[in-house]
Amino acid sequence: MAFTFGTARAIVESSFMPLSCRCSHESSSARIRIYDAATGEPHLVVAGISIHRLNTSHEIRKLVGELRYELEFCALQLNRIPRPLLKKGPVSLQGL
Structure with missing residues (x-):
């Protein structure tokens, strides 16, 4: 099943x-910015991601x-984000 960009974005x-x-x-191409909502401080910005890469659940999970x-690598290098905030879990595709 192919996803729209809006679904992949969500x-x-x-x-x-x-x-x-x-x-x-x-x-x-897509740009993804992960940041602290309270301060606006960016933790990771990635640009140039092919939108075609966001077509399937497998590709979205991989991304x-x-x-x-x-x-996590950036956080450990810069000692910015406490590790518990980086908990790994499944990527939820429910409700979409």
Whole structure:
């Protein structure tokens, strides 16, 4: 089953709570920004993601896993986010 960008965006944006996440796109590439909603401080910004990569649940889960890995790596390097906030869990596709 192929997902629309709006559905993929909703899944990705809800996968990083309690941090906030915003996805946007222009043409055929997406930009994902994960940040602290209280301060607006960005924790990870990734641009140039192919929208075609967000077509299936497998690809969306894979992207979320990669973003979580990058977020944890950056957090550990910069000592910014407490590890419990980076808990790993399944990417929920229910309700979509």
